[in-house]
Amino acid sequence: MDTTDRRVIKALVAASVAAALLAAGASALAAYASAESARAAGGFTNRVFASGNRILHATAKGKVAISQPDDITYLDGHIFVGFQNGVGPQGQASTTGNKDSTVVEFNLKGDAVDQWDVVGKCDGVTADPLNGEVIATVDEDANSSVYLIDPGGRAVHYRYNEPLPSHGGTDAIEVYHGMILISASAPGTTGAAAPNAKYPAVYRVVFGASTHVATVHELFGDEALATVANTNSSDKGKRVRLALTDPDSNEDVPAYAARFAGDFMLTSQGDKEQIFVSGAGTRHQSLSVLKLSDSVDDTAWPSDASGAIYTTDNSNNTINRITGPFKRGSVFVADTPCDANDAPATCPAPGFTANYLGELNPDTGVITRVDLHGPAAAAQGMLFLP
Numbered sequence: 084m085d086t087t088d089r090r091v092i093k094a095l096v097a098a099s100v101a102a103a104l105l106a107a108g109a110s111a112l113a114a115y116a117s118a119e120s121a122r123a124a125g126g127f128t129n130r131v132f133a134s135g136n137r138i139l140h141a142t143a144k145g146k147v148a149i150s151q152p153d154d155i156t157y158l159d160g161h162i163f164v165g166f167q168n169g170v171g172p173q174g175q176a177s178t179t180g181n182k183d184s185t186v187v188e189f190n191l192k193g194d195a196v197d198q199w200d201v202v203g204k205c206d207g208v209t210a211d212p213l214n215g216e217v218i219a220t221v222d223e224d225a226n227s228s229v230y231l232i233d234p235g236g237r238a239v240h241y242r243y244n245e246p247l248p249s250h251g252g253t254d255a256i257e258v259y260h261g262m263i264l265i266s267a268s269a270p271g272t273t274g275a276a277a278p279n280a281k282y283p284a285v286y287r288v289v290f291g292a293s294t295h296v297a298t299v300h301e302l303f304g305d306e307a308l309a310t311v312a313n314t315n316s317s318d319k320g321k322r323v324r325l326a327l328t329d330p331d332s333n334e335d336v337p338a339y340a341a342r343f344a345g346d347f348m349l350t351s352q353g354d355k356e357q358i359f360v361s362g363a364g365t366r367h368q369s370l371s372v373l374k375l376s377d378s379v380d381d382t383a384w385p386s387d388a389s390g391a392i393y394t395t396d397n398s399n400n401t402i403n404r405i406t407g408p409f410k411r412g413s414v415f416v417a418d419t420p421c422d423a424n425d426a427p428a429t430c431p432a433p434g435f436t437a438n439y440l441g442e443l444n445p446d447t448g449v450i451t452r453v454d455l456h457g458p459a460a461a462a463q464g465m466l467f468l469p
Contacts, residue, residue: 158210165205250274329353381465385409417462
């Protein structure tokens with residue numbers, strides 16, 4: 084083969100490769116455009132995954148249906164949800180005299196396969212994959228304690244090692260880099276009003292298996308210093324002192340998130356803020372604060388286009404399954420206008436709607452309502468499954 088032939092073959096191969104790359108690129112762009120078009124057209128669909136109306140639990144007055152699903156988690160192929168059953172935030176009995184919440188285990192078809200009654204109002208539920216357990220906190224305002232649930236086994240009750248120094252209760256739980264982190268909710272319920280420099284915002288909790296005691300240590304406080312993270316704010320990059328009054332949900336921000344990847348996140352629901360902790364639990368720990376356009380509860384970061392967000396709907400007693408297409412790393416929130424500190428006592432009200440699914444801009448903190456096909460979804464607890 085002479086030099087001219089070699090040049091011709093190389094040119095043909097190069098042209099073929101270029102054409103293939105262009106075709107692949109065009110295909111990828113078309114898929115992306117299709118997803119974006121579907122999103123722009125409101126291509127999100129909601130379906131009811133499960134309902135508490137057909138699940139019974141025992142009470143002093145006989146078996147009754149469970150109600151008020153709140154937090155949600157996933158472990159070993161099953162979904163776990165805490166139903167509050169009308170119990171008050173300090174463990175007060177419901178109007179029917181019931182004092183138990185119910186944690187329910189569902190398979191991915193929406194069938195209830197097991198359940199556990201726990202004394203108190205169950206606000207936080209999370210999975211501990213390392214130990215194969217579900218952790219549940221009860222009583223968000225005061226008199227709080229915590230349960231460890233062994234799927235296929237029993238729920239074991241733990242008390243805290245001391246009266247909580249936040250003078251409130253406990254709520255959401257996250258297993259973060261081997262630490263059990265629990266939000267110090269409703270600070271000041273039994274003491275001086277929040278914010279208060281002496282009140283922890285998040286507890287690092289260690290469980291004593293032999294003593295059934297959960298020992299608490301402060302991760303950071305309600306008035307810790309944080310850097311303003313809103314890119315559209317004149318205070319961007321400024322160090323400010325937090326003034327938290329409502330530490331609530333928390334999350335481990337996934338590595339694929341568009342911003343704050345790998346951080347621990349605390350949502351202060353009534354304050355309309357999310358606090359991101361880099362290097363949590365280390366001497367290099369630092370905080371950033373993102374001010375939000377509205378109050379939010381849970382947050383979810385889709386990892387792929389074809390997965391689903393599972394949300395609890397406290398008012399309709401359902402768990403919903405919302406499909407996309409989603410964009411990897413985008414941020415979805417349960418928008419809760421009536422839980423803002425400035426919400427009226429009677430809510431919903433003008434300017435304060437019922438809960439809805441929103442998409443959050445992680446740079447500006449602005450939340451946009453997501454239009455859904457199917458039944459309404461008053462989102463509260465949230466879980467994304469790929």
